[in-house]
Amino acid sequence: MTRPVLALLAGGPRLVDPADPILRADDLGVARGEAVFETVRIAAGRPAFLDLHLERLSRSAARLAIALPAGWAELASVATDAFGADDGVLRLTCTKGPPDGDPVGFALVTPVPAATLHAREHGVAAVTLTLGVPAAVRSTAPWLLGGVKSTSYAVNMASLRAAEQLGAQDAIWISSDGIVLEGPTATVGWVSGGRLVTPPAERVGTLAGTTAHIAFARSPVPVDTRLGTLEELRAAAEVFLLSSVRGVVPVRQLDGRELGFGQVTRELAGAFERAVLGG
Numbered sequence: 001m002t003r004p005v006l007a008l009l010a011g012g013p014r015l016v017d018p019a020d021p022i023l024r025a026d027d028l029g030v031a032r033g034e035a036v037f038e039t040v041r042i043a044a045g046r047p048a049f050l051d052l053h054l055e056r057l058s059r060s061a062a063r064l065a066i067a068l069p070a071g072w073a074e075l076a077s078v079a080t081d082a083f084g085a086d087d088g089v090l091r092l093t094c095t096k097g098p099p100d101g102d103p104v105g106f107a108l109v110t111p112v113p114a115a116t117l118h119a120r121e122h123g124v125a126a127v128t129l130t131l132g133v134p135a136a137v138r139s140t141a142p143w144l145l146g147g148v149k150s151t152s153y154a155v156n157m158a159s160l161r162a163a164e165q166l167g168a169q170d171a172i173w174i175s176s177d178g179i180v181l182e183g184p185t186a187t188v189g190w191v192s193g194g195r196l197v198t199p200p201a202e203r204v205g206t207l208a209g210t211t212a213h214i215a216f217a218r219s220p221v222p223v224d225t226r227l228g229t230l231e232e233l234r235a236a237a238e239v240f241l242l243s244s245v246r247g248v249v250p251v252r253q254l255d256g257r258e259l260g261f262g263q264v265t266r267e268l269a270g271a272f273e274r275a276v277l278g279g
Contacts, residue, residue: 002086002111007079009071009094009105015082022106029095029104033152036060036068037093040076041245041276042109045085047076048276052210053244057092060148066096066103079107087112089245093151115169116246120269123250123261124169124241126183128230129159135179135227138205146205156184168253170241172233175204180228182206186243189216190236191264196223197236203227211242211272218271221264238262240269248272 006018016022029035038053047053054072061068072092080090089112094105138146145152163171172188173181180199182188187209189198196219201208204227216223233239239251239259248269250261 002084002088004111005079005083005107005109007075007082007107009069009075009107010102013071013075013078013107015078018108023095023104024098024101026098027095027104028097028099029093029151032096033150034064034066035093035095035151036064036066036149037091037151038149039244040090040092041247042080042083042086042088042090043276044087045080045083047080047090048244049210049214050076052213053092056149056208056210057094060150061094063142063145063148064096064150066094068094069103069105072105075105075107079109083109089113095151112245119169119249120246123252125167125253126170126172126239126241126251127163127166127168127255128174128233129162129171130176131173131181132176134177135175135181135204139203144205147201147207149207153184159184170251172239172241172251172254174230178230179204180230180233183241183243186241186246186249187212188233189240189242190228190233191221191238191262192228192232192236194221196221196264196268197228197232198223198225199228200225209242211244211247214275215242215248215268215272218268218275219264220267220271238265240265242272247276 004018038057040047091108097103159171241249250265
């Protein structure tokens with residue numbers, strides 16, 4: 001297996017031993033969760049759609065009042081070049097740093113997990129879970145950080161553990177008023193009435209997905225960005241999740257209902273994979 005690669009941004013992008021400590025114990029990213037990140041897919045040695053990820057990293061950092069340093073594209077290049085030509089996962093992270101110091105930026109490159117490859121090919125079983133807030137609350141309360149990709153992922157990971165306890169591999173969050181939101185690590189889409197439907201990120205405070213942006217531009221059917229209910233989702237002909245490394249993943253079972261791998265999902269997944277490779 002290819003060895004992980006770690007690169008630091010400070011002092012000019014440079015490689016360090018992945019086992020070396022790089023954060024202080026009082027770093028606000030560790031102590032308070034004030035850090036942002038992006039996960040980028042590496043295909044044939046090249047980070048896919050890096051510009052979109054860096055734009056989102058910048059937006060997230062601004063929301064957390066993190067003074068994002070320059071040099072991320074070069075940092076990504078140093079890390080991916082050292083990793084080699086294999087497919088992989090590039091994680092770019094910027095913490096706020098210690099109270100008396102500067103933000104800390106680093107890039108970690110690792111192999112694609114086997115579970116990710118399996119999900120990409122075979123799909124996942126998912127369950128719906130309540131997020132416990134109305135659909136509109138995160139878009140009207142910016143301090144809830146809707147649409148920010150921060151490292152404060154404890155709720156996300158707890159949701160995935162809850163899904164596993166229910167016999168599934170993933171989850172789809174539903175608002176307290178019954179509106180479809182997103183997955184803990186993915187954008188949600190479904191096929192209803194021959195059209196592709198996905199929630200409007202700006203209205204429900206979800207993360208604007210880079211994979212969704214690329215894939216939906218290549219959709220084989222018309223795309224509706226609108227609110228959708230739990231009842232509509234459960235009745236959908238096809239349901240899928242979109243994320244950078246997994247790509248377009250079919251939800252083969254939702255809340256116990258078998259769905260399979262539908263034609264629209266299959267075509268959308270193929271179009272995204274071609275785009276990843278520059279097609």
